Amino acid sequence: MLFCLMLGIFLGYPVALLLGGLSLIFTLVGDIPLATFGLVVNRVYGGVLSNWILAAIPLFVFMGIMLDKSEVARNLLRELEGLFAGKAGGLALSVIIVGIVMAASTGIIGASVVLMGTLALPVMLGQGYDKSLAMGTILGSGTLGILIPPSIMLVVFGDIMQVSIGSLFAAALLPGAMLGFFYVCYVVFIAMRNPEKAPPLQRDESELVGSLISRLAINLIVPAALISSVLVSIVLGIATPTEGAAIGAAGALLIAIANRKLTFEMFGSALRETTLTTGMILFLAIGATAFGVIFSRLGGHDLIEHVIGLLGGEPYIVLLGIMLLIFILGFFLEWIEISFLALPLLAPIVGNLDFAPTVVSQHDVLIWFAVLVAVNLQTSFLTPPFGYALFYLKAITPSGITTGDIYRSVVPFVAIQLFGLLLIMIFPSIALWLPRVL
Template sequence: MLIDFLPFWIADYLAVWLFVVMTLALMAGFPVTFSMMGVSFLFGLIGLDPTLFNLMPLRMWGIMTNTMLMAVPLFIFMGFVLEKSGLAKDLLETMEELFSNVRGGLAISVMIVGALLGASTGIVGATVVTMGLMSLPTMLKHKYSSSFASGTVAASGTLGQIIPPSLVLLLLGPVMEVSIGDMFVGAVIPGILLVVLYCVFIWVCSFVGNRHVPATKGERVKFSKDFIIKLCRALLPPLFLIIAVLGTIFAGIATPTESGAMGAAGAVLLTVFNGRFSLRLLHDVAKGTIKMTSMVFIIIMGATCFSLVFRGLAGDDLLREFIDSMHLEGWQLIAIVMVFIFLLGFFLDFIEITYIQIPIIAPIVVDYGYDPLWFGIMFAMNLQTSFMTPPFGPSLFYLKSVSPPGVKTTDLYKGIIPFVVIQLLLLCIIAAFPKLVTWLPKVVYG
């Protein structure tokens, strides 16, 4: 083999060089899947017996026949239906009217709508763009500062990373060897706490930050019969989807795949009932679903190729030996891992991190005695934080692409910082009190 002709400082650490070269290729902008597959095949031919690649078709077949991953295109389809049907816009307008008498009510309504959309779709990029198009011009019109308005919208749109049925949690469950139902239930309390902390911060800013948040209240809402009907028409559809998807999973009635099918069918029915269904809409939704699903699965296949070669080169043993040599306490290991994942989130997509880094790191964390469910939620919330942290947060780029001309990039950076601080605070709280994650799954599933 070619490895016999390499110097020891390359041959003995070939798995490390594999990881370094692949990371550099991704950061240089090469296509994700081709980077992972190409680099993995190259290093596999150098350091492994070529017969090892006979295992590759079996690994690929295992992915394509994984019933849990069948839920991915269903949830993506559901999210695209809600995005393109205009149901989200109706919800925002109604919630804005409902909170009109609350200080900072418009910003609070944006945050609540973002949470409901996150719980209905689970697709962060689509939610950020949708919220940016709908709510950012409205907030600027109501005298919110550009920085505060853009920060609020970016934070609300990113809630789909942690609020179930998040695509992150859906893909993370099988990798962590934790049931998707447990992942969804475990994320409920952290997700609710995050929304509450955001809303409290907005309300406080209406008293002390009048330069950014209008202090005046709007007209008191009148709960007339017409308004109650309007509220029900806007609020019940997303609640119906949340109950149909999450309620059936939590109750043990349906698997995540079955509940995804219910959510997809429910989203179409809601569009029909609202008179917004058309063949054009169905075509756009199907096209978007196929593109995103293909992207997800081809990245998973590339990551599978990488993990096969990395383990074949004893990379996991090298990493374990390195960590053991450092004689770390458990909390020190978690802190290092969280910082590492946070930095990776600037440059790599969550799918790549989930299927490349987590299979390597998770077994070591579990060996240190930590609950894999707790670590999975910590990982998801950490990624959510890096997803909206300047200067590389993808959420900020999504929002900037649909922002009015007067909103500068520096406004986005300034506005998102308080919400990033809140995220980090909650991450520390969850680290200190793991039962915030593990308690509810035990209550639901016993």
């Protein structure tokens, strides 16, 4: 089944259809009674289609799309450019800050990368920025949206692994902020060592610093208030993830009205994009559920446990091997596919490993493992040949920039993410401190 799955993916078949089709074929090939396939229908309906938690996905997607179309990030970037004018690396720092805000407010990689590439890349290249630094900054900060909560990926993880989504949101906050801080340090280092790679933007002398700061505060307060209301309500248990997502969706709609961006055409476009994204995720969930049931019935879990057993009994060696496997899968698959395929198989194995005295309870182990996988999967958007963020940026770059240029630009940022992953693996408290405190 695994071999046919990888073969089908490389041949270009839609993964959701491939998963469902293989489950049906191997029901017949494996001489499994067709009545067993009835379990798939029950599991799909009970575990996916009637799942209250998964209703948060379309709400979070809608919130992100509405904030994107409300031009919140566009206004914030414009004010930050003015504030950092005259400072080497100021434009790149502006991009990272807006990327972090976009990550927390939209969580949509495509929207973040395309928006930042459209707004910032021409200005950075025109200012004389090194093209690798300019593109790498946009791609690195743009992919933070999949990690920093409220994140669609963490909602999916919580449902698959049966752990608290509020705890996952709390656990991902510090790692996401840490990666953003590392990006800032890298840009500052490059600007200090090679100022010609990140020259300063010319300041408009007619622009008063006081008015810039006041406009910047306004553009920061609005999205920050919305994000805080969503996160606090979920993390502190005041609202369920679905209710928190509804708060976010309603708030994003109000911001669009306040910014006078809401039109029937824009609203209809946001609903279409939300429906397409939600349909894709649920379609994959249905296919993966069918695949998982038949794979398990054929003894797939025993196979996985045997392969993991070859790594020895040392928990950290097993964890390192799993992280390497997920990193390699990220070269070829999207995070949604990896989540529905790998997590149901690997999470129970990791949950039963003994990481004492650093991590004691199984719940903490699963939360820590989910954050490690999330940071790992963030790199899947940047690693060739199928890193989707690379394709998003290539679609909007000037003709003089090649695909090879884009591939080279992400190398330092992939290295930073892997360094962050290693730190979280060595020091689990980076992910577990905040959930424990709360």
